Amino acid sequence: MTDADSSGPQNQRPDRFLVFSASLRDDSLNGRLSRLAAATIEANGGMVELRGMRDFDGPSYDADVQAEEGFPSGAESLRDSLQQSDAFVISSPEYNFSIPGALKNSIDWVSRFSPQPLNEKHGLLMSASPSMAGGNRGLWALRVPFEHLGARLYPDMFSLAQAHQAFDAEGRIASPQLQARFESNVVNFMDQVEASKHYPCIKRAWVEYLGEDPDPAFDRVE
Numbered sequence: 001m002t003d004a005d006s007s008g009p010q011n012q013r014p015d016r017f018l019v020f021s022a023s024l025r026d027d028s029l030n031g032r033l034s035r036l037a038a039a040t041i042e043a044n045g046g047m048v049e050l051r052g053m054r055d056f057d058g059p060s061y062d063a064d065v066q067a068e069e070g071f072p073s074g075a076e077s078l079r080d081s082l083q084q085s086d087a088f089v090i091s092s093p094e095y096n097f098s099i100p101g102a103l104k105n106s107i108d109w110v111s112r113f114s115p116q117p118l119n120e121k122h123g124l125l126m127s128a129s130p131s132m133a134g135g136n137r138g139l140w141a142l143r144v145p146f147e148h149l150g151a152r153l154y155p156d157m158f159s160l161a162q163a164h165q166a167f168d169a170e171g172r173i174a175s176p177q178l179q180a181r182f183e184s185n186v187v188n189f190m191d192q193v194e195a196s197k198h199y200p201c202i203k204r205a206w207v208e209y210l211g212e213d214p215d216p217a218f219d220r221v222e
């Protein structure tokens with residue numbers, strides 16, 4: 001076998017996934033779902049960095065603080081973890097039909113790094129809630145800043161309804177049908193990450209705000 005023959009994806013390092021729950025609390029339902037996602041990724045050959053929102057949390061974004069003190073350590077940690085990963089998976093609570101403030105604040109901080117680490121990064125969004133909607137409305141709100149920042153969000157999202165009674169003793173989803181759907185959502189996302197990484201067809205994209213003339217004063221996603 002030549003060197004060229006051995007360069008297929010089966011001979012490269014596994015794809016790396018940053019997985020974290022966007023809840024700050026210890027007994028988080030989203031923490032449980034993020035651990036199940038991490039286990040599913042590892043069972044299917046991926047490498048996982050499992051983190052929690054406390055690792056990335058920090059003071060409210062303030063441009064004066066950024067100018068005088070630089071970035072808080074939580075924002076630097078999230079930037080580093082994103083840069084070291086091929087893709088991310090977030091399990092986020094829904095707060096008042098929308099994004100938890102701590103997660104939005106972290107997104108705002110990392111959006112100020114250059115290069116901006118969410119650009120062209122693949123992402124899968126999931127949620128868990130005691131409600132019947134499973135936090136799904138919050139995920140639609142969460143897509144907006146991520147898509148603006150150039151993240152390649154997977155179209156399918158997983159929302160676990162009545163999550164306070166949905167897990168079994170092993171941390172899996174008790175309903176076999178829902179567990180199977182969860183696994184296929186995660187594995188299909190992994191397939192897309194692998195295809196994009198190893199068989200890229202679009203090398204670069206240039207995105208700028210529609211209707212604005214190019215000007216250094218405008219923020220861009222490059």
Ligand SMILES: Cc1cc2nc3c(=O)[nH]c(=O)nc-3n(C[C@H](O)[C@H](O)[C@H](O)COP(=O)(O)O)c2cc1C
Binds near residue numbers: 134
């Ligand atoms: C400020 C606040 C707002 C909430 N708003 C919603 C909501 O809009 N929809 C929903 O399904 N649950 C809502 N909840 C309930 C959360 O889904 C529930 O607390 C859940 O357990 C939070 O996720 P965690 O367990 O991962 O911390 C809200 C909770 C809080 C504290």
